[in-house]
Amino acid sequence: MSTPPAASPSVLPYTDTKPVGSPDFYYGINSTFKFILAKLGTAGWVRYLEDMAREYHAPANARWKAGGLPAVAAYWRAFFAAEPGSQVSVSEAPGRVKIEVKVCPALKHLKAGGRKIAPEFCRHCYHMGNARAATAGMAMRLEGGNGSCTHTYYGRAAEAPPQDLARIKEVSS
Amino acid sequence: MIGCYDFCGHYEWTFGWFERTGGHALVRAYWYEAIYLDAQTHARDLIAKEGFEGMAKYWGHTLLEESPSLGFTITQRPDVFRIDFHDCPSRGFLLRNGLKNYRDYCDHCMGWTGPLLKDCGFTIDGEHNHLGQCWWEMRKPDPKRGISPPGATSGSKDARLLPNWKGPGAVIDRYVQASDPDAKEPRST
Numbered sequence: 001m002s003t004p005p006a007a008s009p010s011v012l013p014y015t016d017t018k019p020v021g022s023p024d025f026y027y028g029i030n031s032t033f034k035f036i037l038a039k040l041g042t043a044g045w046v047r048y049l050e051d052m053a054r055e056y057h058a059p060a061n062a063r064w065k066a067g068g069l070p071a072v073a074a075y076w077r078a079f080f081a082a083e084p085g086s087q088v089s090v091s092e093a094p095g096r097v098k099i100e101v102k103v104c105p106a107l108k109h110l111k112a113g114g115r116k117i118a119p120e121f122c123r124h125c126y127h128m129g130n131a132r133a134a135t136a137g138m139a140m141r142l143e144g145g146n147g148s149c150t151h152t153y154y155g156r157a158a159e160a161p162p163q164d165l166a167r168i169k170e171v172s173s
Numbered sequence: 174m175i176g177c178y179d180f181c182g183h184y185e186w187t188f189g190w191f192e193r194t195g196g197h198a199l200v201r202a203y204w205y206e207a208i209y210l211d212a213q214t215h216a217r218d219l220i221a222k223e224g225f226e227g228m229a230k231y232w233g234h235t236l237l238e239e240s241p242s243l244g245f246t247i248t249q250r251p252d253v254f255r256i257d258f259h260d261c262p263s264r265g266f267l268l269r270n271g272l273k274n275y276r277d278y279c280d281h282c283m284g285w286t287g288p289l290l291k292d293c294g295f296t297i298d299g300e301h302n303h304l305g306q307c308w309w310e311m312r313k314p315d316p317k318r319g320i321s322p323p324g325a326t327s328g329s330k331d332a333r334l335l336p337n338w339k340g341p342g343a344v345i346d347r348y349v350q351a352s353d354p355d356a357k358e359p360r361s362t
Contacts, residue, residue: 014179014270017262021177022238025184027212029175032187035207039199048190052175056186056274082178106174113215125174 204284
């Protein structure tokens with residue numbers, strides 16, 4: 001397990017002039033989730049995540065579709081290298097990519113800041129990741145949560161087991 | 174995962190999603206309830222307790238994190254706290270990456286800081302040109318006061334003195350002793 005190497009900006013479709021993001025923005029992400037859950041319910045929150053997955057992330061999804069699992073692995077290596085405080089390993093095996101999140105940068109910062117975190121927070125990675133994968137004919141599954149978890153991308157959606165949402169832990173603030 | 178590296182991108186996309194989902198009222202509620210009352214509680218706590226000193230601590234920290242290249246200048250005097258952005262890290266991210274899902278991203282600043290500063294006893298004068306350049310003056314309200322002339326508060330750092338302040342593509346929005354994102358004066362170019 002190790003912190004990813006420096007970001008490869010060309011792998012990420014949207015790039016900044018600084019190498020890593022500002023962690024206080026995790027406060028905004030968490031507050032956005034809580035706001036949508038309160039106003040629109042779980043179904044509205046899932047719709048938000050899936051819409052963002054298909055629209056905002058369309059350029060990256062297109063690269064996944066063109067480049068397959070190696071493009072998925074390269075994306076997540078670059079992604080986590082730009083997220084401050086993350087400890088993540090990305091490994092490739094036939095037919096799948098595994099992302100082992102030893103330290104989730106968002107939950108680390110939110111907990112350190114004493115924030116009340118949406119209990120459903122960790123499920124956003126599944127709803128968004130799987131919707132993005134689906135645009136490229138893939139599937140994503142998640143287990144764990146509350147600070148560490150494993151994401152698995154399957155190159156063929158039909159080979160992925162069903163996602164059991166109960167295997168995604170609720171977050172304790 | 175939704176990350177912080179490209180936060181400004183999905184934040185802007187979110188404004189458009191809210192407008193399509195629940196109209197302008199939902200966008201305003203988001204800035205007020207989610208950003209001001211929840212995400213930025215640390216800003217409110219500092220400014221409510223320490224006034225201009227709290228603003229200096231909050232924006233000094235957060236802008237340095239967002240803009241380590243120092244695309245901004247803070248000016249603090251006994252009667253005013255001012256920020257001049259020559260290269261807004263947030264708007265700049267959108268411009269560089271060609272992102273636009275909401276009609277006026279810059280409104281979000283007034284959307285959450287306006288109510289916060291109002292609750293702390295301040296109003297905002299300011300202008301932005303939608304090209305990543307703007308200025309903000311936070312003061313105690315005074316109905317007799319107009320906006321400060323260019324250079325009067327921050328000297329040569331005044332964003333209005335930049336050669337491209339009214340350059341190609343610039344559309345100026347102005348707030349005068351405002352607290353509400355919809356309280357803009359008529360636009361000029």
